[in-house]
Amino acid sequence: MPVNAPNEYYIAEEKYRNAKTREEKIRYLEEMIALLPKHHGSEKLLMELKKRLAKIKSQKESKTAKSGFSLKKEGAAQVCLIGLANSGKSTLLKLLTGVDVKIDEYPYTTTKPEVGMMKYEDVWIQIVEIPSTFEPAWMGIAKHCDLIIKVIDGQRDLHEQRKEIRRILEEHRIKVPSIKIITKRPLDIEKIKKDIWNNLGIIRIYTKSKEVEEKPIIFKGKVTVKDVAKEVHKDFLKHFRYARVWGKSVKFQGAQVGLEHELADKDIVQIFA
Ligand SMILES: Nc1nc2c(ncn2[C@@H]2O[C@H](COP(=O)(O)OP(=O)(O)OP(=O)(O)O)[C@@H](O)[C@H]2O)c(=O)[nH]1
Ligand SMILES: [Mg+2]
Incomplete structure (x- = not known):
């Protein structure tokens, strides 16, 4: 300009x-x-x-803190973009989700959290840009999200930015897992999406009755047949006999397993009760 x-x-x-x-x-x-x-x-x-x-x-600082801005979590997980002003958060949000967000060359363009949905294979992940004013209300979102992406401006001092972001997160007592992305350099968006996915630890389980359900049940961390049975119907757990599993957690496809069997991402589970 x-x-x-x-x-x-x-x-x-x-x-x-x-x-x-x-x-x-x-x-x-x-x-x-x-x-x-x-x-x-x-x-x-x-x-x-x-x-x-x-x-x-x-805005009075105390008022902002009490305003309790809330954002509905949508999709399989919520990921927050945190970085200093002008670091390329909105640009990244747009690249990941296609959302039409305001991008400009001056700092503090984004004044309230911006949201987009990122598709990864058959699941949707919510991506939230946290404004770089780091108001307590916005930081409350970051505190409860599943993953933080530290957005580092590749044209500025990387070490200083990392230090500053760490300080801000500590100040707000945010202990959420995080990854770093350096912007304003050639970006491999597909690789970034994969990186996000791999760090979320999401496990998709497809249940089967006659046919395999198209929509997976989403879990985080360790998942057993018991968790799936509970999720499907409480009677399934009470009258559980056995389950058959197809996928990476079993050697033989369609193997018969018990409640404690640990499942892997993309497994298909059929419960017999
Ligand atoms: N060359 C280049 N410019 C970029 C890249 N990412 C962002 N920019 C530019 O950097 C400026 C800031 O980008 P934004 O995406 O608005 O950054 P932001 O972190 O959302 O900024 P605020 O919301 O103001 O804090 C804009 O002029 C962008 O065009 C990039 O990968 N390459
Ligand atoms: Mg922005």
């Missing part, structure tokens, strides 16, 4: 980017607005900065 701003503007922008408190954010935003040359080419940016300032001013 040909805004031709003076160097001081970019210094204020850098300080704004690194601002930790609401007061600092307000101070540097006001500086940026004052330093931005006012002409046609800068109109859009000026408007955005003013909007951002109004928004921060309207």
